[in-house]
Amino acid sequence: MNSSASTKERILTAAEALFAQRGFEGASLRQLTAAAGVNLAAVNYHFGSKDNLVEEVFKRRLDQLNARRLAALKQVSGQPETTLEDVLAAFIRPALDLSHDGGGGLFMRVLARAFAEHDDSLRKFLSDNYGHVMRQFTAEFARLLPQLTKEELYWRIDLVTGALTHAMSGFGIIQRKSDVSEVTHREQTAAHLIRFAAAGLSHP
Amino acid sequence: MNSSASTKERILTAAEALFAQRGFEGASLRQLTAAAGVNLAAVNYHFGSKDNLVEEVFKRRLDQLNARRLAALKQVSGQPETTLEDVLAAFIRPALDLSHDGGGGLFMRVLARAFAEHDDSLRKFLSDNYGHVMRQFTAEFARLLPQLTKEELYWRIDLVTGALTHAMSGFGIIQRKSDVSEVTHREQTAAHLIRFAAAGLSHP
DNA sequence: CGTATGCTCAAACGATCGTTTGATTTCACT
DNA sequence: AGTGAAATCAAACGATCGTTTGAGCATACG
Numbered sequence A, B: 001m002n003s004s005a006s007t008k009e010r011i012l013t014a015a016e017a018l019f020a021q022r023g024f025e026g027a028s029l030r031q032l033t034a035a036a037g038v039n040l041a042a043v044n045y046h047f048g049s050k051d052n053l054v055e056e057v058f059k060r061r062l063d064q065l066n067a068r069r070l071a072a073l074k075q076v077s078g079q080p081e082t083t084l085e086d087v088l089a090a091f092i093r094p095a096l097d098l099s100h101d102g103g104g105g106l107f108m109r110v111l112a113r114a115f116a117e118h119d120d121s122l123r124k125f126l127s128d129n130y131g132h133v134m135r136q137f138t139a140e141f142a143r144l145l146p147q148l149t150k151e152e153l154y155w156r157i158d159l160v161t162g163a164l165t166h167a168m169s170g171f172g173i174i175q176r177k178s179d180v181s182e183v184t185h186r187e188q189t190a191a192h193l194i195r196f197a198a199a200g201l202s203h204p
Numbered sequence C: 001c002g003t004a005t006g007c008t009c010a011a012a013c014g015a016t017c018g019t020t021t022g023a024t025t026t027c028a029c030t
Numbered sequence D: 001a002g003t004g005a006a007a008t009c010a011a012a013c014g015a016t017c018g019t020t021t022g023a024g025c026a027t028a029c030g
Helices: A002-022 A029-036 A042-047 A050-076 A084-100 A107-116 A120-144 A150-168 A182-202 B007-022 B029-036 B042-047 B050-076 B084-100 B107-116 B120-144 B150-168 B182-202
Strands: none
Touching (some): A002 A029, A002 A042, A002 A050, A029 A042, A042 A050, A050 A084, A050 A107, A050 A120, A084 A107, A084 A150, A084 A182, A107 A120, A107 A150, A107 B107, A150 A182, A150 B150, A150 B182, A182 B150, A182 B182, B007 B029, B007 B107, B029 B042, B042 B050, B050 B084, B050 B107, B050 B120, B084 B107, B084 B182, B107 B120, B107 B150
């Protein structure tokens, strides 16, 4: 049970990278196990099936992403002096941090792929593990934007989600310049995203 | 069904629908040819290969989308009274129209999938067939937003692209209500997108 | 020491993939 | 009608897919 944890982790890490690069169907278990340096049968032994492996890849990162986002939201929600930018920061910064530390640099790209694939079971899984977080943030946005109808608010949050997914998954054309440090670039990215989203949410 | 259409056209239409639903790798030629009501070998006979079929699916819609966008841009570009919303409308409305007439309702979803897949050859193909359009729109945005640095402008256009791709490919949660007509819903969608994008592009 | 248990491994399973083949049908033109 | 190119067809090709199998290896415990 001790050496299996190492094998499981290596499979999860290799799967995350390969799913980001080739997609869920495009990445084969043979490529995956070769990259992880484990036997082909190890995936079905430890995870049961490829579909289950996909879910475990999401679970590992989503759990920490959700926890960080909710913790950040808790510190600002409900307080009278909280701004729209504060709530957006609570949503965006944990995702950017995940993209740069903890080895989860490719997870946001995997997440964006999951959005693009319209597989129903995967969407249901994401909704189950993601829904309550979005609901809490939506409630806080509604509190800070009382002039918007519910429909108008949903529209804007939806568009903000698209922009953030696009940017955080690295679709974008913006690349870090060599004379800008990693930390600085992340800070600039967060600032751009937050100001853009705030403008899109609160415009008259 | 549409037995009057040529075999090539029926393959293209079935491929567009199946690529949108299952992805480029997930849609097999056997599913595709069965849906089109043609023989399996017809794809390789008329298109040479599956990869070439993918490109032809893009070509058929991108050609008319590019033409409509550039025609709409030409009517407003360079004129002193042109607003940001005018340029955004020239970019957005042709895509929404394509989503609702001409049988291209699923193409924007295919396009969004292509963004999510990081396949280099496909991205190069899209850049070759799409790049000059984006460049002309970017130039017009730069004229209307002289206060922005080039880097700042690129950032905002990138984020707007993400929001529009997300919305136009039907990722979003917003569905047309049964008491709203198709035309009305499309008009509301365009209005939302344009106002949101204008706010994101021009905020201080 | 013997053995039970968790894990790894090479090999094979049936299914499905994109593609090719060669025969057959369709059809415009002399 | 006769002919030849274009199109369609059933069938098969080799490759690769996810998954299963059963033997072999490791380590912990009586």
